[in-house]
Amino acid sequence: MTFAAGNWSPLASLPGMDDSEFERWASLLEKRTGVVVPLKRKAFLVTSVRGRMRETGHADFEAYFRDLQKVPEGAIEWTTLVDRLTVHETHFFRHPPSFALIARDWLPLLATDPARTALHAWSVGCSSGEEAYTLAMVLDRHLAERGGKSYFGVTATDVSLPALAVGRAGLYPRQKMDEIPDEYRNRYCEPLDADSFRIRESLRKRVGFAQFNLLDAVGASMKRLDLIFCQNVLIYFARERRRDLLATLANLLKPGGLLVLGPGEVTQFAHAQLARVDNRNVLAFRRTS
Ligand SMILES: C[S@@+](CC[C@H](N)C(=O)[O-])C[C@H]1O[C@@H](n2cnc3c(N)ncnc32)[C@H](O)[C@@H]1O
Incomplete structure (x- = not known):
């Protein structure tokens, strides 16, 4: 056959x-x-x-x-x-407190480090790209407001090729625009017709999509990152595997880097170089050294 x-x-x-x-x-x-x-x-x-x-x-x-x-x-x-x-459900600004934490708490902290001239973020298990574009919108807007350090890039990975193709095109049904707050919508989205809209090219350029199996991150030599965003992926994994993968993700962060997980995605996780961010609505860890 x-x-x-x-x-x-x-x-x-x-x-x-x-x-x-x-x-x-x-x-x-x-x-x-x-x-x-x-x-x-x-x-x-x-x-x-x-x-x-x-x-x-x-x-x-x-x-x-x-x-x-x-x-x-x-x-x-x-x-x-x-x-x-695999389950591909996703939304723009899916968990607003996580993006608020990045904009209001984490980016200002980074601004105090003159050595950091570029920001690299990773959307792990990005599905059709909404999470990666949300990160790009938040980083673009808030870095621009701070002036100076404005280079950033988002790498968006998933195992699903059809989901990645949607993300790469940046083309979504019109009703999904309602998920995007007004202050971002006009700046980063262009309506195409009655049924669809597209992420503006200036933002699409900042997001690179690639097929990558998260299991291959264990033991891989990869560039270290400033921000790792991994929501609604590990919940589908066995507990022991979650722990191993989290340790791997922690090792891929630069000092000062941030790991954001979905609320309740893991319990009792600790890592010698990660400090839990003090925010009861968000499950995030900052790399201390
Ligand atoms: C429910 S979606 C979450 C999308 C997005 N992170 C969010 O929170 O809205 C889970 C995604 O994880 C992807 N996924 C599952 N196992 C994976 C693996 N081993 N490596 C990379 N992606 C994986 C699936 O293909 C799916 O698109």
Whole structure:
């Protein structure tokens, strides 16, 4: 069997998935991305895998699983399947207190360091880009208000290629403009037609999108960053994996750098070089040395 994307099979019904088959698919996803699908979300996994099996003309899970292991066609197919098996919900200014903390508390602190002439931020698990563009809007506006140090860049990464393509285009449904506060909307968004708007080019230029599996960050030699924003990604991961990844993210911060997580995303996390930011609405840590 070969993969033929978009090739609808006439197969009206596909077999059910027993719990051991489910375990096999769930552990493949966990091993490759870190994302855990608990048994109570079996229906989601089954629907997603079956949907893709219909499109590629596979009649049974076993054959599809086997084809996924093939090199290189299995790897290509995986890039489509992984998009179906992961949750991409996202919004502009999704958690406003986190962005307020960056603008009001963290940027003024950085301004006191004359050696810092450029700011590099990373949106980890950026989905379709709303989080990365929000960071860019906040950094652009507040750095400009402070004058001087105005260079910044945001790297936005995800495992999902379709999500990254949306982010790269910077084109969104018009109703999403309502998520963006007025003071940012006019400055950074241009309405295209009745149904859509686009992030202005001047801001799009500041955000680079790339496919990157967060699991590959462990042990990778990467440039150190000023700001790492990782919300609503680790919640899908097993607890032990979250701890390892957080230690990795902490090591990728420059001294004075900020790690922002989703509220409640981890509990009892401590790291020798990170100090918890004193803000009960935001889960953030500042690198001390
Ligand atoms: C729910 S979205 C969160 C988007 C955004 N961070 C936010 O808070 O609005 C989770 C994203 O994490 C991505 N993701 C899951 N596992 C990943 C991994 N191992 N490496 C990189 N991205 C991953 C998914 O593809 C998805 O787009």
